[in-house]
Amino acid sequence: MTVDHEQLSQLLKVYFIMGSPNCLQKPEEVLKEAIAGGITLFQFREKGTGALKGTEKAELGKKLLAICRENQIPFIVNDDIDLALQLDADGVHIGQEDEPVEIVRKKIGNKILGVSAHSIEEAQAAIESGADYLGLGPIYPTKTKQDTRAVQGLSLIKDLRENGITIPFIGIGGINASNARQVVKAGADGVSVITAISHAASVSEAVNELKKQVLL
């Protein structure tokens, strides 16, 4: 899948990330509801306590990919490049502790490549090595990921734009409908969200609320 900056910027508006440990009901149902609410991109992140492994993880990935395909929502795999290639996913997301960006770029060809960055230097290095978009965070405190860097607030988002970085990027970490607007106002193309969507009483309404804030 080849996408230009503008298409990617649109895809990043409401970027839903989840795996089975994040869900209060069947992941397939959560994803269907999130799509009905209007998510623009999905990342399969099967990580954390109770996460599926091996064949079970691949089987769930295959089911979630099928749902995304039926609804024309691009499907990104977190960390696991082999699974992304096996499923023929649309892209992968890697962090600073994962495989080096250049190596992943070679492995995945023109699939979408997202990279986490926590400073201008990491952002520039990721861009030079072939990232298509950046994930910046945690913007706000989060309970979902234990091994995060320090909470950043909006400063890195503003700094990147002030330093002429034009690549699409999203904020991640503790984002919900009450703070999403300020993330986008600071310069992000969109928001990446786990809990505010996956734990919502109504998943589709939560997505809808987030989307309204991001597109304001």
Ligand SMILES: Cc1ncc(COP(=O)(O)OP(=O)(O)O)c(N)n1
């Ligand atoms: C869109 C997006 N941004 C950041 C991350 C975090 O990636 P990473 O730092 O590699 O941490 P894990 O998610 O692998 O625990 C992400 N997954 N997606």
Ligand SMILES: Cc1ncsc1CCOP(=O)(O)O
């Ligand atoms: C994967 C990840 N990377 C930085 S914060 C985070 C977790 C975001 O989850 P939530 O939206 O529940 O705070």
Ligand SMILES: [Mg+2]
């Ligand atoms: Mg990672």
